[in-house]
Amino acid sequence: MSEFPYHWDADELVSRRELLQFAVYTSGTLFAATTLLALLGLIRSQERHDVRPIARVGEVPEGEALYFRYPDPDDEAVLLHLPGGRFVAYSQKCTHLSCSVYYQPEHTRLFCPCHNGIFNPLTGDPVAGPPQRRLPQIILRQEGDLLYAVGQVP
Ligand code: FES
Numbered sequence: 001m002s003e004f005p006y007h008w009d010a011d012e013l014v015s016r017r018e019l020l021q022f023a024v025y026t027s028g029t030l031f032a033a034t035t036l037l038a039l040l041g042l043i044r045s046q047e048r049h050d051v052r053p054i055a056r057v058g059e060v061p062e063g064e065a066l067y068f069r070y071p072d073p074d075d076e077a078v079l080l081h082l083p084g085g086r087f088v089a090y091s092q093k094c095t096h097l098s099c100s101v102y103y104q105p106e107h108t109r110l111f112c113p114c115h116n117g118i119f120n121p122l123t124g125d126p127v128a129g130p131p132q133r134r135l136p137q138i139i140l141r142q143e144g145d146l147l148y149a150v151g152q153v154p
Pocket residue numbers: 094095096097098099112113114115116117129130131
């Protein structure tokens with residue numbers, strides 16, 4: 001019985017070349033997987049641009065809001081009839097920690113009650129509180145007196 005029963009001859013040495021090959025193959029595999037996931041995400045986001053009627057123009061008085069779901073039944077959204085007559089729509093999901101934002105016509109602002117986040121209703125840009133990113137805008141199209149949601153700007 002020896003004191004150190006390790007046989008160096010049986011050791012599988014990994015050469016620098018083999019290590020480099022392993023690193024290159026692993027990086028290539030990760031790059032291919034990331035590219036594939038990005039393409040799948042792109043295809044999925046394009047699928048979400050379904051056209052859906054939201055409301056008739058006369059159903060939302062100027063200065064008021066209508067809450068609806070888009071693009072999925074779980075996605076809350078808000079349609080605003082801004083003073084001056086323009087319509088805009090946004091996801092209700094706050095870009096801080098995903099609470100729902102609400103339109104406050106008395107202040108002409110979108111307000112998130114969780115941490116007092118405030119968004120500009122004209123652009124969806126954050127103007128106060130912790131949110132740093134604008135609200136995702138929903139693209140609208142008007143046909144006659146009917147307003148449709150036709151897509152979402154991330
Ligand atoms: S979740 Fe909206 S401000 Fe924090």
